[in-house]
Amino acid sequence: MNPTVLTIIVNYKSAGMSLQSAQAANRAMTGIDGAITIVDNDSQDGSFETLRDATRDMPRVRVIQSGHNGGFGFGNNVAINAGLPDGRAPDFVYLLNPDAFPDADAIQVLRDHMIAHPQTGFAGSAVRGEDGTPHEVAFHFPSAWSEFETAANTGVITRLLRNYRVPMGFPPATCAVDWCSGASVMFRRSMLDQIGLFDETFFLYFEETELCHRARAAGWAGMYVPKASVMHIGSVSTGMSNKARIPGYWFNSRAHYYRKTGGAGYLAVATLFYVLGASIWKTRRLIERKEDRIPPYFLRDLVGHTFQTLMPGTLIRGKRTGAQEAP
Numbered sequence: 001m002n003p004t005v006l007t008i009i010v011n012y013k014s015a016g017m018s019l020q021s022a023q024a025a026n027r028a029m030t031g032i033d034g035a036i037t038i039v040d041n042d043s044q045d046g047s048f049e050t051l052r053d054a055t056r057d058m059p060r061v062r063v064i065q066s067g068h069n070g071g072f073g074f075g076n077n078v079a080i081n082a083g084l085p086d087g088r089a090p091d092f093v094y095l096l097n098p099d100a101f102p103d104a105d106a107i108q109v110l111r112d113h114m115i116a117h118p119q120t121g122f123a124g125s126a127v128r129g130e131d132g133t134p135h136e137v138a139f140h141f142p143s144a145w146s147e148f149e150t151a152a153n154t155g156v157i158t159r160l161l162r163n164y165r166v167p168m169g170f171p172p173a174t175c176a177v178d179w180c181s182g183a184s185v186m187f188r189r190s191m192l193d194q195i196g197l198f199d200e201t202f203f204l205y206f207e208e209t210e211l212c213h214r215a216r217a218a219g220w221a222g223m224y225v226p227k228a229s230v231m232h233i234g235s236v237s238t239g240m241s242n243k244a245r246i247p248g249y250w251f252n253s254r255a256h257y258y259r260k261t262g263g264a265g266y267l268a269v270a271t272l273f274y275v276l277g278a279s280i281w282k283t284r285r286l287i288e289r290k291e292d293r294i295p296p297y298f299l300r301d302l303v304g305h306t307f308q309t310l311m312p313g314t315l316i317r318g319k320r321t322g323a324q325e326a327p
Contacts, residue, residue, distance in 0.1 A: 005034035005111055005186075006083070006090035010075035011098050012040075015047040017233070018098035019054050022061055028102040029060060032111065034090055036061045037079040042069045071249075072182065073198025073207040080189075080197055090189055095208075097183040099233040100127070109228035110186040113174070121191040121220025122212060124180025125228035135232060136167040137181035138224040141213060142257070144266065144273040151277030153293055154284060168224075177224045179212035184230040187211075191220050199260070206253040213261055245296050251305035264310055271306040275299065 007025045011018040018038055025036050038055070040048040040063065048065045055061040062085055066078045076095060083089050092111055096102065102125070110123050127135040140146070145164035149157055158165065168177060185208065195214045198207050212222055258267035278299055285292060 002033040003091040003111065003115055004084060004088065005029065005032050005092045005094055005107060006079065007034070007036040007094045007096055007107065008076050008079040009036070009038045009096050009098050010041055010072055010079075011038055011043065011047055011051065012069065012075075013043045013045050013047060014098050015040075015043070015045075015050040015054075018047075019051060021096060021098050021101055022051075022055065022058070024101035025096055025107070026058055026060055028104055028107040030104075032108060034060075034092075035084050037082065038063045039066050039075040039079050040064070041066050041071075041075045070200055071203035071207070073202050073211075074200045077197045077200065080192065092186050093189055093192065094186045095182055095184070096230070097232060100183050101231045102184065103229045103231075106184070106228040106230055107186075110225055113223065113225050113228075114186060114188060117221070117223070119219075119221050120188070120223050121215040121218075122180065122185055122187045123223045123225050123228075124177070124185040125230050126224075126226040127181060127183055127230050127232045130231065130233060134170050135181075135234075136169065137183065138168040138171055138175070138177045139166050139179050139181075139209075140164065140168060141178040141209065141261075142166055142270075144270040147270045147274040148277040151274045151294070152280040153277075154280055157277075157280070171224055171226065174223060174225050174227070177222045178216060179209045179222060180224060182208035183232050183234075184228075187215075188220075191215055191218075194218060195220075199256075201256050202253045203249045204253065205250050206257040210257050210260060246298055246301060248301070248305065251301055252309075255305060255309040259309070267306060268310060271302060274302060 009018055009021050022036055022038055038051050040051060048063060052063045055063060064078060064082060066075055080093055092114060094107055106125055110125060113123055114120050124137055127137045129135060143164055145161055146166045149161040149165055195218050198211055216222060255267055258270050278294060
């Protein structure tokens with residue numbers, strides 16, 4: 001029996017890019033039993049019709065209208081629940097960003113690795129930019145110590161806390177990871193049947209981290225497989241930039257992740273550790289006259305969203321805190 005793969009692309013107002021991604025995935029699915037599902041997350045810009053019409057000559061590809069922009073996890077859940085076009089549940093589910101393009105053998109390399117290693121619940125590929133620059137996509141789980149290390153941005157602290165850093169750098173060979181980027185990651189369907197699908201409380205960000213956290217807690221291994229490679233443009237649908245103000249849904253997702261995995265108290269501790277680390281960075285920046293690496297309003301928004309999460313309904317400076325409107 002040839003194990004099946006369902007490749008999923010969630011589109012939101014990026015039909016042209018999603019189509020290119022589906023075309024690359026279609027080539028990479030050669031010789032693999034399965035299908036490709038594009039979920040349009042209620043773009044309301046003609047994306048659904050454009051993608052439906054453009055894929056008529058691609059029998060492996062089907063386009064589903066979710067009817068509601070419930071976020072990344074929601075869109076993937078729609079496709080996972082729909083299964084393969086013939087009604088079967090796939091053996092593996094491969095998530096691919098609409099701005100990511102797998103190499104010809106990328107999907108097969110991930111699938112074959114998971115076939116050979118039955119305890120592997122998920123496996124992520126290497127990811128590179130348009131210019132070939134590698135992206136960091138292999139990670140440790142976030143923690144209070146990682147928050148402190150990230151915010152402090154100081155060499156000696158990073159060296160002391162290297163085992164707590166979220167990014168694992170660029171491992172040259174297949175290795176165990178806590179979680180992988182959702183831009184290109186394959187999940188075992190039997191594992192998802194055991195632990196559940198994406199938590200749809202997350203609109204965007206942290207959803208794959210939390211899903212991998214459940215997988216690891218249930219005893220499944222997570223792997224980074226660099227022989228599989230994907231080219232990724234990045235942030236086409238979200239528009240996220242490290243120089244722009246971080247949207248409210250990012251803070252809400254962060255708060256939900258820490259509360260779900262460690263409790264309300266741990267959320268408070270993680271935020272406190274970030275603030276302490278940021279105080280070190282701010283002091284260094286003043287002394288050394290460095291450009292600020294913390295996005296505009298980030299500390300204020302971080303503390304405000306954390307406080308509002310722990311104390312719902314609280315007014316901060318006369319304005320009720322909460323999620324900004326999702327894109």
